[in-house]
Amino acid sequence: xxxxxxxxxxxxxxxxxxxxxxxxxxxxxxxxxxxxxxxxxxxxxxxxxxxxxxxxxxxxxxxxxxxxxxxxxxxxxxxxxxxxxxxxxxxxxxxxxxxxxxxxxxxxxxxxxxxxxxxxxxxxxxxxxxxxxxxxxxxxxxxxxxxxxxxxxxxxxxxxxxxxxxxxxxxxxxxxxxxxxxxxxxxxxxxxxxxxxxxxxxxxxxxxxxxxxxxxxxxxxxxxxxxxxxxxxxxxxxxxxxxxxxxxxxxxxxxxxxxxxxxxxxxxxxxxxxxxxxxxxxxxxxxxx
Ligand SMILES: NC(=O)c1ccc[n+]([C@@H]2O[C@H](COP(=O)([O-])OP(=O)(O)OC[C@H]3O[C@@H](n4cnc5c(N)ncnc54)[C@H](OP(=O)(O)O)[C@@H]3O)[C@@H](O)[C@H]2O)c1
Numbered sequence: 598x599x600x601x602x603x604x605x606x607x608x609x610x611x612x613x614x615x616x617x618x619x620x621x622x623x624x625x626x627x628x629x630x631x632x633x634x635x636x637x638x639x640x641x642x643x644x645x646x647x648x649x650x651x652x653x654x655x656x657x658x659x660x661x662x663x664x665x666x667x668x669x670x671x672x673x674x675x676x677x678x679x680x681x682x683x684x685x686x687x688x689x690x691x692x693x694x695x696x697x698x699x700x701x702x703x704x705x706x707x708x709x710x711x712x713x714x715x716x717x718x719x720x721x722x723x724x725x726x727x728x729x730x731x732x733x734x735x736x737x738x739x740x741x742x743x744x745x746x747x748x749x750x751x752x753x754x755x756x757x758x759x760x761x762x763x764x765x766x767x768x769x770x771x772x773x774x775x776x777x778x779x780x781x782x783x784x785x786x787x788x789x790x791x792x793x794x795x796x797x798x799x800x801x802x803x804x805x806x807x808x809x810x811x812x813x814x815x816x817x818x819x820x821x822x823x824x825x826x827x828x829x830x831x832x833x834x835x836x837x838x839x840x841x842x843x844x845x846x847x848x849x850x851x852x853x854x855x856x857x858x859x860x861x862x863x864x865x866x867x868x869x870x871x872x873x874x875x876x877x878x879x880x881x882x883x884x885x886x
Contacts, residue, residue, distance in 0.1 A: 600625045603801065604657035606642055606690065607631075607664030611762060612701065615790035616661065620798055627655050631664070640664075642686035652694055659697040659801055659819055665730070669705070672726040673849035682787050683729035688736060697743045699800060701793075704750035704812075706731040709852020713816055714786065716748075716808045716861050724849040731845060738808070745800050746808045747793070750857050751822075754790035755880050763787075764880065767823050771832035781820035781839035785856040786812030789876035798865050810857035814870040822873070829877040 601624050607613055608628035628839055629640035629651065640651055641876045652660075665683050665857050666672055672679035704712065705727035706720040722728045737744040745804060755764040770777045788811065817825070820839045827834035841849055862868050 601659055601801065602627060602655060602657040603659040603661055604629060604652070604655060605663060606640060607662070608637055610663055610667070611759070612752055612790050612793060613663050613755050614756065614758065615794045616663065616797060619791060619794035620661075620801075623798055624659070624801065627657060633782065642690055643681050645689045645692070646797075647825055648689050649693060649724055652690070657696060659699065660796060661699045661701075661801075662687060662690060662830075663701055665701075666726070669724055669726045669851070670731065670848045672854060673724060676725045676729075679725050679729045680732075683726070684732045684736065685819050687733040688740075690822065691737070691741045695743070695802060697745070697801065698737065698741050699745045699747065699797060699807075699858050700733060700737055702734050702748040703727065703730050704748060704810075704855045704857050705852060706748070707852055707855060709783075709855040712852065712854045713786065713812075713856035713858045714810070715858040716810055723852060727852070734808070743804075743806055747800065747855055748808070748810045749788055749793055750785040750812050750855060751787045752790055752793060753787055753817075755884065757884065763819075763822075764877070767826045768830050768832065769839075771830070771834075771836055774833070774836065776836045776838065777823070778838050778840040779820045779823040780842050780845070781818050781852050782841050783851055784816055784818045784854050786814065786816050786870075787814045787822050787873055789871075789873075789880070792871060793878060796862070796866075796868055799868060803866060805866060808864045809879045810865075811859055811862050811868070812870065813873050813876055814858040815873045816856045817873065822828060825874060826877060829874060829881055
């Protein structure tokens with residue numbers, strides 16, 4: 598049987614790297630990013646004309662949309678740009694496309710007063726980023742039949758090619774014996790990029806449409822997560838000290854008690870989330886190869 602063509606937008610971001618690596622064994626991957634890539638295609642999803650042409654030319658059965666304005670504070674200070682990419686970009690991608698559309702959404706659609714959240718919980722975003730991501734979820738649910746919305750939270754990856762990630766920052770700082778301050782009042786379930794890539798594989802294979810939440814197994818605050826990173830990488834945890842979110846004075850408010858429940862995806866698709874420690878150990882093993 599012929600492999601499905603899967604167009605990945607935002608393919609050269611953090612999640613894109615892991616998705617290309619994982620999914621290329623199962624599908625014909627068409628990677629597209631804002632600034633092209635090694636052999637990839639240049640695609641700005643706010644450019645309606647060239648996006649339509651590109652989709653027509655490559656004729657994907659699946660679009661995996663990873664393109665987004667993900668800088669939460671940047672969205673707060675430039676809401677027009679956030680809307681153009683996170684909402685209108687999605688509409689442009691769906692214009693004339695009637696295949697399987699997979700959108701990666703976020704726990705930032707919730708206010709963070711009572712997480713972790715299930716798919717049935719009421720949304721109430723408190724930042725521009727969260728509002729634009731929710732607007733895209735709502736538009737897709739109402740307008741594109743074959744849609745999967747996968748909500749994820751605190752995604753991290755770390756390979757030899759990773760430019761910036763929370764895990765890399767903690768490991769590099771502690772290796773250089775630099776003290777770091779990490780918030781201890783933001784709770785969620787940190788999720789390895791490779792975990793999400795394997796979930797996406799199942800969603801494509803099973804054509805699972807609808808709304809799903811996914812996060813790895815443990816609900817931690819960011820400070821606890823940093824301590825766990827130090828433990829797994831045998832680094833000095835005493836260099837890490839806790840601070841509160843309010844001390845950071847960031848432009849965008851953050852949901853504090855957040856995170857995602859995974860019962861639906863576990864029961865419907867048989868996906869079992871791994872522990873955060875197992876994922877970190879696997880990263881360490883991969884880095885040493
Ligand atoms: N990271 C998380 O913790 C997290 C949590 C939940 C959900 N998500 C969602 O997961 C998806 C992937 O995020 P990520 O972590 O991989 O973030 P990322 O590393 O910032 O990747 C996003 C990618 O989108 C690209 N992009 C931005 N504007 C674009 C445009 N107009 N046209 C085409 N591409 C554009 C970016 O390119 P440039 O490099 O050129 O800007 C970047 O490569 C996003 O939808 C995000 O909302 C992320």
